[in-house]
Amino acid sequence: MLPTRRRWLVATGLLAPTGLWLGVFLIAPLALVVQFSFATRDTGVARAVLPWTTRAYLTALDPAFLPIFGRTLAYAAATTALCLLLGFPLAWFIARHGGRYRTVLLAAVLVPFWSSYLARIYAWKALLDGDGLVNRLLGVVGLDRDGGFLLTHGAVVLGLTYGFLPFMVLPLYVACERFDHRQVEASYDLGHGRASTFLRIVLPGVYPGVLAGSLLVLVPAAGDFVTPRLLGGVDQSTFGSVIDDQFRGGNNWPLGSAMAVLLLVLVAVVLVLRGRRGEDVL
């Protein structure tokens, strides 16, 4: 047997169980969603019936949904930016100065996430409430706000950032650890300042981590609907919550499927824009 052929056989054999699981429980269901998105709504038990039609897409692309899509994208983008802003210093600090406590510090990032996701959101709800701790503390310096900070766009972005920060920190940490710090010293020696060194040396060096982390935050943030529902105000529908509404109670499966497909297309666009550079970290 040829070595390449044998290597292919071994690798494929090792990958087969995973491939089978993902094929049956991920690819097939996603293909079904695509089929649903071209079906017609059925209010009975069938929920979606053929013949093929593009009606669901025409409804999904109705201008009435535009503000919802816009809001979802704004939440996701703001969350990703904030996660980068908070996650980079943390990841860099742990990788550079963590010493023998690196693993501990990294694990310490994950410890709060052993609590219930909903309990954490409700903790923020309580903290941001009108008579919550944050508002009362800000009241001491006269910065408090009537009714607190709950039910604002800021509260939603804060909640999303809190929920997805570890997904940013972990790939960033990997990239920071791999980064050869002598490059920074070389840059200083060659007369570059801090800002210039950061932009020309550090950022390109950890770029794969930035891309991978951003993707891991952006996608779930765009799909989440629990956080906006609990922390946001009355008009906080997002892409995810609209999809949820269509499926919960069997309201309109074809429309929900069409929106799910649109969300996947959006993700695919981001992936294509990313190119191949983030792949080795993800």
Add this chain to the structure above:
Amino acid sequence: MNGRRVLAGVAGLVFAFLYAPILWLALVSFNESRSLSRITGFSARWYAELFEDDRVLESLGLTLRLAGASALISTVIGTLAAFGLRRAFPGRGLWTVLLSLPLVVPEVVLGVALLGFCVKLAGIPLGFGALLAAHVAFSLSFVVVVVRARVAGMDARLEEAAADLGAGPLVAFRTVTLPLVAPAVAAGAAFAFLLSFDDVVTSSYLTGVGSTTLPVFVYAQASKRGVSPEIVALSTLMVAVSATLLIAGVVIASRRARASTFVGAIRDQ
């Protein structure tokens, strides 16, 4: 150095941000009243009520069994997959794409897709089986990513040395390869467990009658009258357990490190 101090300060603030709601949860779990925002007095009644609430304990049991099963399956087949990707072969690029897919499919999409699949195509009853299928599907990629990083960084000469010394492939795997990747496998398993244990969105579509996971139960309850203090008490316990495990791990690791340097010092003499 000044820059380092600023960096440490910022990192400290981010840690404060991460721990603030958790510390608040721990505080209000001992609150006398139901309120999560105002503390009126000390009491341990929510912990007492937690251990008497059969519905919470029952769904906690199901959630733990589900997380355990999901972590076990995804760790075993994910580790195999990570080894499969170790060396170049025709089609590796395609496999990488397939394996990164679960990371970029939003949870709500996975949830509704599996709901449609189970109900309309496969005839799988909603409940434990459907939940397990979903949880393994979204945990697998994390296991593969973590283990693969370790496998890629492994020195292949160690395994070659084992083979040269007469170890068969299985013995070499068990005595050399496995101990080397064990920390990454453990990390992957912990990751998978955590992802399953805390999942709300995907699971909320797939729970059946009498098989509600704890997060879904809490979500249903919370949307009516907020999170109950019992859940806050349970969350506090979970964080306390994981923090204790972390600290124990650190102590054991540092003792072991000290012991090995001690042995090394004796040997050097």
